[in-house]
Amino acid sequence: MKQKKLLYAGKAKSVYRTDTKDTLIVEFRDDITAFDGGKKDVLKNKGSYNAGVSAFFFEYLNNNGVKTHFIRMLDSSHMAVHRLDMIPLEVIVRNIAAGSIVRNYPFKEGTKLSPPVIVIDFKDDSRHDPMLNDDLIVALKLATPAELRKIKKIALEVNSLLSAFLAKQGITLVDFKIEFGRRGNVICLGDEISMDSMRLWDKKSGESLDKDVYRFDKGDVMQTYNAVTQRILKKSGSGRSPKRT
Numbered sequence: 001m002k003q004k005k006l007l008y009a010g011k012a013k014s015v016y017r018t019d020t021k022d023t024l025i026v027e028f029r030d031d032i033t034a035f036d037g038g039k040k041d042v043l044k045n046k047g048s049y050n051a052g053v054s055a056f057f058f059e060y061l062n063n064n065g066v067k068t069h070f071i072r073m074l075d076s077s078h079m080a081v082h083r084l085d086m087i088p089l090e091v092i093v094r095n096i097a098a099g100s101i102v103r104n105y106p107f108k109e110g111t112k113l114s115p116p117v118i119v120i121d122f123k124d125d126s127r128h129d130p131m132l133n134d135d136l137i138v139a140l141k142l143a144t145p146a147e148l149r150k151i152k153k154i155a156l157e158v159n160s161l162l163s164a165f166l167a168k169q170g171i172t173l174v175d176f177k178i179e180f181g182r183r184g185n186v187i188c189l190g191d192e193i194s195m196d197s198m199r200l201w202d203k204k205s206g207e208s209l210d211k212d213v214y215r216f217d218k219g220d221v222m223q224t225y226n227a228v229t230q231r232i233l234k235k236s237g238s239g240r241s242p243k244r245t
């Protein structure tokens, strides 16, 4: 497959057309940013860690009935994906209070949220990704009520699958952000699932194993990304992601 024209460059990924119809290439770059781009760096190999973990989780989810855009990895940082008509929503699932929910609401950090809390933000950097509600999503014609129900259902299913998998490695899935798109009429998971988009805590030590290490200068972020990637990928043994047991 040949990589063609750049379609879109975000803060940490670039998307290219290919010579194959409805197939795109996502490049996971070594850029890392935080605070709306206010903090940024380039860290060697960072892209390949996020790509590897994303590919692993997309395969795991595909194997468990969740439709994603993932096709295959082309090399350590380039992923072939189905073209989706992306829906500009950031769907965040929270199992434990941390981050913005603690800053914005009277939750104590570490409080278990049961059932999990879904928060949906408008993906719009110029407006700093404001939080939406169901009525706003429908009024803005970002998704139909039926699509929104489907998106929430898939988000909770992804949460159960990822939480169960990570728990076996002694990792708590605190929260994560996912994005969806349409492939024809079918809602599919797009974007990435990586240390940049999840909040992960070591079950024993409570240590952060994700981008919070970079955001809040908690340690060597590349050492953390390397270690957590090994922890996640080694579980599968063969390198293939398992069905949920």
Ligand code: 5GP
Residues within 6 Å of the ligand: 090, 092, 098, 099, 100, 101, 129, 175, 176, 177, 196, 197, 198, 199, 211
């Ligand atoms: P918070 O709202 O607490 O900042 O983020 C909640 C979760 O969603 C965290 O796991 C965070 O990494 C993820 N998240 C929220 N907004 C973004 C975003 O714009 N990009 C990425 N990659 N992740 C996000």
